[in-house]
Amino acid sequence: MAQPGKVDEELGEFWVGAPFKIRQQHNLSAFERNRLFLNVAGGDFLDVSHIGGADSDGDGRASLAMDVNHDGMLDLVVRQAGGGPLLIYENRFVPQNFLRVTLRGRQSNRLGIGTRLVATVGERQITRECYPANTFMSQAPLAVHFGLADAPQVKQLVVIWPSGLEQTFTDLAANCHILLTESSDQIQVVKPGQPIAP
Amino acid sequence: MPHASLWIVCFLFGRVFQSARWKWIVGLCLLALAICGCGSEQTEHVDVIPETTGDASLVYERSTAPVNPEALQWSLDKEDQEYLWDLEHHSNLLVQFGLRSVGTAVVEQSVPALVERFSSEFAGEIFSDARNITINDALISSVRRSADHLETRPIEKTELAEFLVSLVQPLGDSARFRFDIKRIFPQDRQRLEELWTALVMLRVWNDRAASAPQEVTLLFRLVFERPSKERFASGGWIHGLKLLQVAQSRSQRPLFREVAADLGIDGSRFYDNWNETLKKENPGGIYACDFNRDNCVDLLITDGRNPPAEPDVLCLYQGLVGGGFRDVTQAMGLDAARYREVRGIHAVFVDLDNDGWEDLVFSRGDIWRNEEGKRFVHKKIASSYYQVTGGGAVEAREEFGGITIADYDRDGWVDLYVHRSGGAPKSWIEDVFDSPIRNLLLRNLGDWKFENVTQHAGTDGGGRVVFSSAWFDANNDSWPDLYVINEFGDGILYVNRQDGTFKEVDVDPNTDDFGSMGIATGDIDNNGHIDLYLGGMYSKAGSRVIGNLPEGIYPDEVVDKLDRLISGSEFYQNDGELSFNAQAARLQIHDVGWAWGPTLADFNNDGWLDLFATAGYMSRDRTKPDG
Numbered sequence: 001m002a003q004p005g006k007v008d009e010e011l012g013e014f015w016v017g018a019p020f021k022i023r024q025q026h027n028l029s030a031f032e033r034n035r036l037f038l039n040v041a042g043g044d045f046l047d048v049s050h051i052g053g054a055d056s057d058g059d060g061r062a063s064l065a066m067d068v069n070h071d072g073m074l075d076l077v078v079r080q081a082g083g084g085p086l087l088i089y090e091n092r093f094v095p096q097n098f099l100r101v102t103l104r105g106r107q108s109n110r111l112g113i114g115t116r117l118v119a120t121v122g123e124r125q126i127t128r129e130c131y132p133a134n135t136f137m138s139q140a141p142l143a144v145h146f147g148l149a150d151a152p153q154v155k156q157l158v159v160i161w162p163s164g165l166e167q168t169f170t171d172l173a174a175n176c177h178i179l180l181t182e183s184s185d186q187i188q189v190v191k192p193g194q195p196i197a198p
Numbered sequence: 199m200p201h202a203s204l205w206i207v208c209f210l211f212g213r214v215f216q217s218a219r220w221k222w223i224v225g226l227c228l229l230a231l232a233i234c235g236c237g238s239e240q241t242e243h244v245d246v247i248p249e250t251t252g253d254a255s256l257v258y259e260r261s262t263a264p265v266n267p268e269a270l271q272w273s274l275d276k277e278d279q280e281y282l283w284d285l286e287h288h289s290n291l292l293v294q295f296g297l298r299s300v301g302t303a304v305v306e307q308s309v310p311a312l313v314e315r316f317s318s319e320f321a322g323e324i325f326s327d328a329r330n331i332t333i334n335d336a337l338i339s340s341v342r343r344s345a346d347h348l349e350t351r352p353i354e355k356t357e358l359a360e361f362l363v364s365l366v367q368p369l370g371d372s373a374r375f376r377f378d379i380k381r382i383f384p385q386d387r388q389r390l391e392e393l394w395t396a397l398v399m400l401r402v403w404n405d406r407a408a409s410a411p412q413e414v415t416l417l418f419r420l421v422f423e424r425p426s427k428e429r430f431a432s433g434g435w436i437h438g439l440k441l442l443q444v445a446q447s448r449s450q451r452p453l454f455r456e457v458a459a460d461l462g463i464d465g466s467r468f469y470d471n472w473n474e475t476l477k478k479e480n481p482g483g484i485y486a487c488d489f490n491r492d493n494c495v496d497l498l499i500t501d502g503r504n505p506p507a508e509p510d511v512l513c514l515y516q517g518l519v520g521g522g523f524r525d526v527t528q529a530m531g532l533d534a535a536r537y538r539e540v541r542g543i544h545a546v547f548v549d550l551d552n553d554g555w556e557d558l559v560f561s562r563g564d565i566w567r568n569e570e571g572k573r574f575v576h577k578k579i580a581s582s583y584y585q586v587t588g589g590g591a592v593e594a595r596e597e598f599g600g601i602t603i604a605d606y607d608r609d610g611w612v613d614l615y616v617h618r619s620g621g622a623p624k625s626w627i628e629d630v631f632d633s634p635i636r637n638l639l640l641r642n643l644g645d646w647k648f649e650n651v652t653q654h655a656g657t658d659g660g661g662r663v664v665f666s667s668a669w670f671d672a673n674n675d676s677w678p679d680l681y682v683i684n685e686f687g688d689g690i691l692y693v694n695r696q697d698g699t700f701k702e703v704d705v706d707p708n709t710d711d712f713g714s715m716g717i718a719t720g721d722i723d724n725n726g727h728i729d730l731y732l733g734g735m736y737s738k739a740g741s742r743v744i745g746n747l748p749e750g751i752y753p754d755e756v757v758d759k760l761d762r763l764i765s766g767s768e769f770y771q772n773d774g775e776l777s778f779n780a781q782a783a784r785l786q787i788h789d790v791g792w793a794w795g796p797t798l799a800d801f802n803n804d805g806w807l808d809l810f811a812t813a814g815y816m817s818r819d820r821t822k823p824d825g
Contacts, residue, residue: 011291012290012821026818028792028815029813030817030818032814033814035810036453036801036809036810037787037809038801039806040332042723042806044785045808047415049413050412051406053455054810060813061480061795062484062812063484066495068521070493076799076810081470081481082817083471085470085501086484088457088458089454089457090456093802094336094802096804107610108605108608109610114605121805129719131604131670131678131719132486133718134600134602134667135716135796136794137483137600137795138483138484138795139545140797141486142488145800146800147800147803149803149804162676163608163610164676190493192492192493193494195493196492196493198554
């Protein structure tokens with residue numbers, strides 16, 4: 001079985017002796033851009049990769065979101081196999097309100113892994129879980145992040161701990177990072193650089 | 199152009215030779231091999247580059263069994279092979295000689311040059327009753343208009359050309375373009391000299407460094423004369439253009455800016471295939487934590503080198519107030535000498551002893567205890583748990599995979615799920631996974647003791663090839679459930695039965711998420727149910743080739759499976775009650791490329807989770823074709 005058609009070298013077509021040689025000698029899903037899609041009210045996504053500026057065409061692998069500069073907007077960390085092995089992208093979107101929650105379990109595991117949080121923001125309910133996403137050779141931070149758009153507060157935050165305990169907090173001011181402790185009503189505002197006791 | 203998807207097909211089918219029970223499987227192998235160039239009338243062994251030193255090469259260590267000469271009789275007819283090859287060749291001609299001049303006319307905003315390419319019988323169509331999706335804020339203006347139910351209306355050719363030019367006019371002089379052919383076929387297979395049809399994506403973008411970033415993306419169906427260099431030299435070869443979708447986006451500035459060096463991390467210390475001879479598939483990972491509980495997120499970066507010549511690199515960067523990072527690897531006791539013995543690029547931070555300080559675990563089974571944020575101390579665990587599976591001992595070697603964490607039995611101790619990518623499946627076409635290397639569920643008993651409960655729990659992954667897994671609450675019963683993805687077939691949802699065991703649920707029996715590499719979870723539509731996004735392989739070339747397989751040559755279910763193999767990432771929308779709907783194609787978040795680890799995060803703080811998706815496998819030469 002010879003090659004079925006002729007190779008047009010002017011077009012860059014090539015013929016390899018074995019499939020495994022392709023990745024040794026040729027492009028294979030090469031120079032594909034990393035992509036950014038913005039969620040439009042839960043029903044659609046828009047591709048904003050180019051205007052996003054985080055569309056490296058290196059060989060992208062792992063990614064995670066974390067707030068590197070403590071401004072309340074999630075930055076982006078990307079690991080690539082080629083074309084820039086580590087990229088940290090500072091978020092330059094229009095700032096909007098947020099609430100960030102760190103959990104301290106007592107009966108539950110100490111870092112609250114598996115806790116579900118349901119925030120009432122305006123008319124919306126936003127559900128997040130405390131699982132440190134380990135999607136592909138990456139792990140996201142533990143703190144649970146809520147974007148609040150222009151809402152000045154979270155009207156109600158229901159916290160369902162792995163122990164089964166359900167706690168409800170009300171009127172949490174936006175743009176804070178807070179620490180919630182299982183079984184405690186206390187809401188402790190935490191700051192970068194100020195360690196919190198375990 | 200044609201090669202990437204074919205490589206994928208080769209790659210997969212190369213693995214079923216040993217047990218090819220079905221003629222269509224063998225036939226497809228040979229189709230792939232033939233087009234890819236592996237085919238030969240002699241029995242042929244696939245070349246494998248010898249390992250250099252130690253276990254250096256994750257990339258080249260795979261091999262395949264020799265081609266069974268008897269299998270050749272099931273090959274596609276020579277005519278069919280030539281046909282598929284021909285189509286790909288015509289696709290190349292279309293892009294290189296035909297569409298290049300169209301793209302140039304568009305970015306040069308020349309209506310006459312565009313119209314010149316339209317034939318006298320040209321039939322133009324444009325979407326009517328467009329469905330608009332928009333984002334508008336102080337920075338961003340983005341809109342996608344598409345034909346609702348594919349409804350279009352006729353448009354005169356000059357008017358169409360003026361419309362296309364008007365779309366790119368705001369991009370200015372720095373506009374560049376790229377065409378992607380998603381499908382291509384002659385209208386009559388027997389008469390290649392007659393008209394052809396293609397589904398084409400045109401992307402035009404400007405130089406972000408010079409002005410406000412802008413981009414226009416068009417999706418259209420093109421009817422054209424048989425591609426040839428000679429025909430494309432003159433005009434009038436486009437007989438129809440049906441514009442199905444237009445997307446335009448503009449921002450006053452790029453929404454992200456790369457700042458790693460400014461923050462004190464020198465990226466050049468890490469392995470970069472583009473600068474190295476030995477290409478590693480997955481050099482390393484990124485793991486966030488807050489090991490000193492100071493509310494500045496810290497970052498561990500692992501980097502597999504080429505041992506023993508070059509030891510692996512492990513970097514722990516402490517996050518600083520103000521946003522910088524400081525390398526504290528040595529200071530925290532993660533000394534290179536110790537680490538050289540340990541090795542491992544897959545890691546997880548997890549508080550195993552419930553003291554509130556995140557400990558560090560590598561997937562080879564090494565644990566480092568975090569002593570109150572002051573240092574990490576290597577913790578020797580009696581008889582590495584890593585080496586035990588339900589079937590007995592397995593060799594301890596570096597695997598693709600990692601560790602995900604949850605307190606699955608809600609006893610207050612966080613447990614570990616070690617997912618691994620084992621050997622090749624016996625026959626992925628039949629969903630037969632038989633890798634002896636299984637995943638492990640390790641129940642944390644406290645006091646640094648773990649019990650392997652995999653068999654009892656029923657969560658060994660069934661021999662799937664697992665790069666990633668994710669814990670989440672699928673059915674809102676507060677018990678952690680687990681999704682395990684599969685590179686060579688459908689993933690599986692393990693639903694927690696609340697008694698230490700799990701039941702297997704196929705989240706969507708009508709589709710599968712074949713070829714997934716990464717997974718992200720999150721409630722995308724804020725309906726209170728956590729959704730799943732799976733990063734997997736998309737290939738334009740694969741879509742073209744598989745879309746042009748002769749009718750009836752393989753059973754429908756096999757063609758379906760091939761379609762899914764190259765269809766890209768999947769999104770399972772969770773409607774509750776364990777009801778999931780595959781929505782990636784509808785949402786247009788499926789065709790990312792050769793996709794890996796996606797992230798769901800609310801980047802603009804609007805309360806809706808956005809998606810960042812990485813892509814790309816091996817890039818070699820920008821001047822050479824790709825799929």
